[in-house]
Amino acid sequence: MTNLNFEHHLGSLTHAALSQASITSRVWGEGPTERYDELAKNFRPTFARIKEGALIREQQHILPYEQLQWLKDIGFTRLRLPKAHGGFDATIPELFALLIELAEADSNLPQALRVHFGFTEDVLVSKDKSFQQRWLSRIANGETIGSAWSEGGKESIDQFETHLYRDSDGKIRVKGKKYYTTGSLYADWVDVGVTDLKGESGSVVVRREDEGVEIVDDWNGFGQQLTASGTAYFHDVLVDENEILPDDDRFKYSAAYYQLVQLAIITGLGRAATYDVSQAVAKRTRNYTHANAQFVKQDPQILQVVGQIRGAAYSAGAIVEKVAQSLQRAYLAAFQNNEQLEEEQNALAELESAQSQTVITDLILNASTILFDALGASATDKDLGLDRYWRNVRTLSSHNPRVFKNRIIGDFSVNGTLPPYQWRIGNVAKQ
Numbered sequence: 001m002t003n004l005n006f007e008h009h010l011g012s013l014t015h016a017a018l019s020q021a022s023i024t025s026r027v028w029g030e031g032p033t034e035r036y037d038e039l040a041k042n043f044r045p046t047f048a049r050i051k052e053g054a055l056i057r058e059q060q061h062i063l064p065y066e067q068l069q070w071l072k073d074i075g076f077t078r079l080r081l082p083k084a085h086g087g088f089d090a091t092i093p094e095l096f097a098l099l100i101e102l103a104e105a106d107s108n109l110p111q112a113l114r115v116h117f118g119f120t121e122d123v124l125v126s127k128d129k130s131f132q133q134r135w136l137s138r139i140a141n142g143e144t145i146g147s148a149w150s151e152g153g154k155e156s157i158d159q160f161e162t163h164l165y166r167d168s169d170g171k172i173r174v175k176g177k178k179y180y181t182t183g184s185l186y187a188d189w190v191d192v193g194v195t196d197l198k199g200e201s202g203s204v205v206v207r208r209e210d211e212g213v214e215i216v217d218d219w220n221g222f223g224q225q226l227t228a229s230g231t232a233y234f235h236d237v238l239v240d241e242n243e244i245l246p247d248d249d250r251f252k253y254s255a256a257y258y259q260l261v262q263l264a265i266i267t268g269l270g271r272a273a274t275y276d277v278s279q280a281v282a283k284r285t286r287n288y289t290h291a292n293a294q295f296v297k298q299d300p301q302i303l304q305v306v307g308q309i310r311g312a313a314y315s316a317g318a319i320v321e322k323v324a325q326s327l328q329r330a331y332l333a334a335f336q337n338n339e340q341l342e343e344e345q346n347a348l349a350e351l352e353s354a355q356s357q358t359v360i361t362d363l364i365l366n367a368s369t370i371l372f373d374a375l376g377a378s379a380t381d382k383d384l385g386l387d388r389y390w391r392n393v394r395t396l397s398s399h400n401p402r403v404f405k406n407r408i409i410g411d412f413s414v415n416g417t418l419p420p421y422q423w424r425i426g427n428v429a430k431q
Contacts, residue, residue: 032093103268112183146187152179157426185228223395256353270313
């Protein structure tokens with residue numbers, strides 16, 4: 001008679017054919033493409049090296065110049081470039097899967113490269129062939145781009161105080177002060193949001209080493225402390241007119257793209273927290289008299305907590321991959337000469353990104369809190385650094401208020417209102 005007991009067969013298979021080691025690397029699910037594992041093999045050894053010193057770097061505030069150079073050396077910063085330009089021709093879902101893996105090793109690094117990868121999208125979809133070829137060559141050469149958009153002070157919500165002007169010789173210069181200049185301290189170039197010569201919003205790219213560029217490591221946030229998200233000063237910096245970019249020339253799916261980078265990093269933090277709490281529970285010998293088992297690793301309540309953390313990290317990763325597929329469609333639509341199609345795909349990407357933000361944030365914020373329930377008071381020891389997961393997730397999720405994203409999604413769901421593709425932050429006029 002045939003044995004229809006599925007659990008019996010599964011148990012036999014588990015003990016006979018499977019080992020934890022054989023499936024651990026695949027427990028987050030298969031990659032977004034069939035070739036993903038082959039692509040990821042180029043980077044995983046370096047990710048492992050990066051992870052080894054991540055906690056010490058954070059505790060001692062050692063800026064990751066060396067680790068970012070490792071990523072340049074293996075071509076990580078040119079992932080999206082065509083193979084003809086020295087890249088890997090990675091799709092957007094492949095890129096975001098790798099950003100999650102990098103964030104699992106050190107969450108500061110993918111955020112430091114966030115604008116670099118966004119600027120790469122500008123290059124890939126640009127219709128200005130001169131601009132495109134110039135920057136394809138630079139990125140292929142390992143050059144990276146950092147951010148200087150937000151001004152962080154008393155600037156107007158309507159216009160950047162950082163601005164372009166012509167000097168007495170007729171040359172164009174940029175003058176101003178920025179904050180939240182993530183990654184610029186490590187970059188070769190800085191993408192600066194400006195009010196242009198016509199009084200309109202735009203940007204200009206300057207070399208970090210140009211005379212008059214001053215970048216300070218004064219980021220004072222309690223999380224993501226090595227992203228160099230502090231102040232940049234532009235003291236009458238000479239501008240190459242070819243590097244002035246109107247807002248209309250930037251890639252149209254940028255808001256969703258930049259938001260998803262943050263969510264990918266949060267997901268990587270969830271994976272890292274899962275690993276740390278799992279290892280800590282497995283090794284823990286200290287226990288309570290009123291626990292459910294002699295050893296913590298056999299206590300069903302503790303295992304439930306760890307399982308909840310792992311499930312949260314898995315779910316977040318699945319959502320990131322789904323949104324990344326939408327961004328890939330928006331990218332492809334940019335080449336179709338079909339304005340309606342492009343607008344539709346951009347709207348869908350923004351909506352998918354927005355409606356995923358609160359879910360992922362809630363999942364991993366909660367996971368980074370309840371991990372302490374699986375361990376005890378000793379887990380709060382500063383040397384363990386387990387608090388960094390909550391601090392980093394909270395910092396990342398504070399960048400773009402999720403309450404507004406919930407409202408935008410609700411407004412679309414009820415009224416069909418499309419989301420804003422670009423938005424600004426600054427001070428409003430006095431009432």
